[in-house]
Amino acid sequence: xxxxxxxxxxxxxxxxxxxxxxxxxxxxxxxxxxxxxxxxxxxxxxxxxxxxxxxxxxxxxxxxxxxxxxxxxxxxxxxxxxxxxxxxxxxxxxxxxxxxxxxxxxxxxxxxxxxxxxxxxxxxxxxxxxxxxxxxxxxxxxxxxxxxxxxxxxxxxxxxxxxxxxxxxxxxxxxxxxxxxxxxxx
Amino acid sequence: xxxxxxxxxxxxxxxxxxxxxxxxxxxxxxxxxxxxxxxxxxxxxxxxxxxxxxxxxxxxxxxxxxxxxxxxxxxxxxxxxxxxxxxxxxxxxxxxxxxxxxxxxxxxxxxxxxxxxxxxxxxxxxxxxxxxxxxxxxxxxxxxxxxxxxxxxxxxxxxxxxxxxxxxxxxxxxxxxxxxxxxxxx
DNA sequence: GCTAAATGCGACAGTGATGTCGCAGAATGG
DNA sequence: CCATTCTGCGACATCACTGTCGCATTTAGC
Numbered sequence: 001x002x003x004x005x006x007x008x009x010x011x012x013x014x015x016x017x018x019x020x021x022x023x024x025x026x027x028x029x030x031x032x033x034x035x036x037x038x039x040x041x042x043x044x045x046x047x048x049x050x051x052x053x054x055x056x057x058x059x060x061x062x063x064x065x066x067x068x069x070x071x072x073x074x075x076x077x078x079x080x081x082x083x084x085x086x087x088x089x090x091x092x093x094x095x096x097x098x099x100x101x102x103x104x105x106x107x108x109x110x111x112x113x114x115x116x117x118x119x120x121x122x123x124x125x126x127x128x129x130x131x132x133x134x135x136x137x138x139x140x141x142x143x144x145x146x147x148x149x150x151x152x153x154x155x156x157x158x159x160x161x162x163x164x165x166x167x168x169x170x171x172x173x174x175x176x177x178x179x180x181x182x183x184x185x186x
Numbered sequence: 187x188x189x190x191x192x193x194x195x196x197x198x199x200x201x202x203x204x205x206x207x208x209x210x211x212x213x214x215x216x217x218x219x220x221x222x223x224x225x226x227x228x229x230x231x232x233x234x235x236x237x238x239x240x241x242x243x244x245x246x247x248x249x250x251x252x253x254x255x256x257x258x259x260x261x262x263x264x265x266x267x268x269x270x271x272x273x274x275x276x277x278x279x280x281x282x283x284x285x286x287x288x289x290x291x292x293x294x295x296x297x298x299x300x301x302x303x304x305x306x307x308x309x310x311x312x313x314x315x316x317x318x319x320x321x322x323x324x325x326x327x328x329x330x331x332x333x334x335x336x337x338x339x340x341x342x343x344x345x346x347x348x349x350x351x352x353x354x355x356x357x358x359x360x361x362x363x364x365x366x367x368x369x370x371x372x
Numbered sequence: 373g374c375t376a377a378a379t380g381c382g383a384c385a386g387t388g389a390t391g392t393c394g395c396a397g398a399a400t401g402g
Numbered sequence: 403c404c405a406t407t408c409t410g411c412g413a414c415a416t417c418a419c420t421g422t423c424g425c426a427t428t429t430a431g432c
Contacts, residue, residue, distance in 0.1 A: 044380045049421070182371060197408085219389055230410045233408080241390080388419085392414080398408080402403100
């Protein structure tokens with residue numbers, strides 16, 4: 001390969017395959033060993049180590065990659081958009097990349113202390129959208145953000161879960177949206 | 187100790203303490219080592235091994251114990267009880283034993299192939315209650331059991347999760363009940 | 373076709389968890 | 403008070419995963 005920083009072509013594809021494999025396995029079992037990830041990605045363990053020197057490197061890379069997926073799959077909402085519609089888009093986008101989301105949120109303190117993990121101050125994440133939705137009455141006043149946000153990801157998680165079974169993904173997504181909207185209603 | 191099968195007294199308490207410790211740790215990290223569980227249970231690793239010969243033995247014991255908790259904490263509903271009320275009692279009972287529930291349902295195929303894991307045939311688990319609730323109109327006709335059941339445990343999981351934080355347990359339970367009932371409404 | 377990069381294979385030592393012991397002290401029950 | 407049981411401590415071999423090599427082979431670029 002050339003000396004450029006940004007990988008592309010075959011190398012980028014291999015890297016993506018490894019991240020996909022890691023997300024798929026670590027979503028279910030965060031203790032899945034490197035060997036299993038390599039096998040799933042159809043690379044040798046040696047190659048995996050050439051892309052990611054150690055476990056921490058792969059965890060970090062998958063963390064930022066998953067966050068990119070989550071944000072990138074869902075363009076920022078216009079400030080005049082209905083916040084509940086924005087949440088719905090965010091939910092549907094998340095279901096499309098289920099493994100990444102499960103990896104991110106399966107264990108709430110998996111990335112505690114990781115500099116790449118977004119701090120959960122009130123200006124980040126879902127909070128502004130939830131606040132706006134509550135101001136509009138789409139979320140009942142007595143539902144705290146902690147519950148709304150956790151339930152959001154639980155519903156997302158469930159949809160990703162169910163669509164791995166016999167419920168088609170689009171149907172799971174519809175059910176998820178419907179369940180979340182009704183859950184939040186006052 | 188005598189030769190009786192059923193343990194009681196101090197030995198039963200030690201056993202229960204170990205199971206509690208395992209549930210608490212494994213709920214967050216299933217790869218938590220035996221040493222950590224022993225420490226949390228305030229027993230030596232040797233003693234832990236005297237109660238449960240190997241990891242699999244403890245996993246199995248915790249599985250059946252958690253299922254017992256889940257079912258036992260919730261007396262069978264009278265057949266004339268409103269099915270949605272029965273589900274609510276089941277949900278509230280589950281939240282009381284959050285760690286056990288998280289341990290049971292954090293990874294849907296953690297116990298795949300385990301003979302103690304209830305087969306998901308339609309005559310078991312929540313299915314009869316869900317069917318009755320749907321017949322009464324408390325659950326919309328177009329919500330499949332797969333979604334209802336998975337969402338039930340997701341809501342339960344979320345309540346257990348949130349009540350480990352700054353939301354008091356009774357409030358989390360109320361939010362969970364409310365969210366589930368509204369999610370299912372037609 | 374030639375060169376350089378990328379990959380697979382196998383080996384290696386290091387590490388942490390596991391499961392098994394024996395022994396000595398503490399707790400328990402008659 | 404004595405015998406039995408339970409427990410903690412530390413040692414031990416074993417195992418699986420990890421991270422690092424060197425070398426041979428394949429692949430890709432010019």
